[in-house]
Amino acid sequence: MAISPRDPDQQTFPLSDEQRLAWLRLIRSENVGPATFKNLIGHFGSAQRAIEAAPNLSRRGGRAIRIASRPDAERELEAATRAGIRFVGMGEPDYPPWLRHADAPPPLLSVRGSVAGLTRPAVAIVGARNASVAGRKMAFMLARDLGEAGLLVVSGLARGIDSSAHEASIRTGTVAVFAGGADVLYPPENAGLLAAILEHDGAAISEMPIGWEPRARDFPRRNRIIAGMTLATVVVEAAERSGSLITARLALEQNREVMAVPGSPIDPRAGGSNGLLKQGARLVTEARDVTEALAPLLGRFSEPASATGEFSAPDIQDFEPADTDRDRLYEALGPTPVGLDDIIRFTGLAPRTVQVLLLELDLAGRVERHPGSLISLR
Incomplete structure (x- = not known):
């Protein structure tokens, strides 16, 4: 069954x-x-x-912050141009449409290669780096068949399952999501694979600065993009503490499909993927299992965009809440994440006041954002 490309969100604007x-x-x-x-x-x-406005807001929150300078931004843009990388803003026509609806989508994506496939319906295929031959073969067949059905294949260019998924979908369309800058290849031995992806109108994308070397904590951020830009995440061979399970959890939190290929119960590389199946993930043994599950979802995100854009807004730069309001909000927050509606309800503060106060604390680094729009004190 072929799946036709369809942009679920027609409200776009250029920067x-x-x-x-x-x-x-x-x-x-x-x-x-x-x-x-x-x-x-x-x-x-x-x-x-x-x-x-940000410097004044952060000072009111208790700490002055550094705003990136214009020369710094210009230097990054120049470095990106030299590397053949362009920046695509959330809401622009080439931005992955399903990523706009994810939790905390990157405002800017750096794209190395072709942007042509980024708006196609996409599936993530992820799994073990130390994959078995059987696991790699399964990932290859799934990616090949899903690509032939019209789906873009997204993965992280890691060894093992990721590499097999990319290799199988080079000619039908694949995107590698980087944990470092879009110009920083990781792992280095996949240089040939990346070159083949780019040669066949695929892409490497990242939200990190140009030249950024990936750190361990950057990979969960990368996984959130993989989960957010795809309609489903298919896990092939994942141990019980695999990073692929983070991608699956993030997909589930964003109401995307989570699927898994069953593996041998005596192979520790399948412990995590088998665990997903026990928890209710859709079982996958062939590409048809994926395409049949996704067919009714293609129109799911057809509502008007709420994407960030440049637009006129009320002038609140001079609006400063009273100190008593600031104290009331700070007392209401704690280490347990709570929702914005609950904060407004229990403090009795106006929504605009709460939003400005949270911006102050956010910029000062005193609050932490959690999935589901929850907030806590750091």
Whole structure:
């Protein structure tokens, strides 16, 4: 069964060169992650206005932060251009449409290679680095058949299962998501595989700065992109403490399909994937299991976009909540994550007041964001 490409989100907008530069400055600023970026744009209407307001907000939250300078952003843009990399903003036509609906989507993706396939319906295939021959063969067959059915195959360019999935889908379309910068190959032995992907109009993408060397803590962030830009995550051979299980959990948290290939119960490389099946993941033995499950989901995200854009917004740069409001909010927060609606309900503060106070604390590095829009004190 062939699946036709379909963009579930038609509301897109291009960024001007100046807007793209401001977006890059804002996301590279201290304590500004994807969620904070989105909230700042939502409040101030543009990245430039958010940049102007952020220092005062962070000082009110208790700590001054560093805003990325224009020269720093210009140097990164120049380095990206030299490496054949372009930046695609959330909401632009080439941004992966399902990623817009994920938790904390990257405001900017650096893309090395072709952007043509990024808007296609996609499936993630992930699994063990030390995969068995049988596991690699299964990943190869799944990726080949899913690619022939019209699906983009997404993985992390790691050894083992990831590599097999990419190899099988080079000619039909595959995207490698990097934990480091889009110009930083990891692992180095996959240089030939990456070259083949790029030669056949595939892509390598990342949210990290150009030249960024991946660290252990960057791989879960990478996995969130893999899970977020795909309709389903298929796990092939994963141990009980595998990073692939993080991808599966993130997919589940974002209401995407989680599937797994059954493995031998005496092979520790299948302990995690078999565990997913026990927990209710869809069992996969052939590509048809995936395509039949996804067919009704292709229209699932057809609602109007809530993607971050550049738009007019109420001028709240001069709005400063009272100290008593700030104290009330801080007393209401603790180490246990709570939702924004609960904070508003129990403090009795106006939503606008709570949002501005949380921005202050966010920029000062005093609160932590959790999946499901939950918030706690650091």
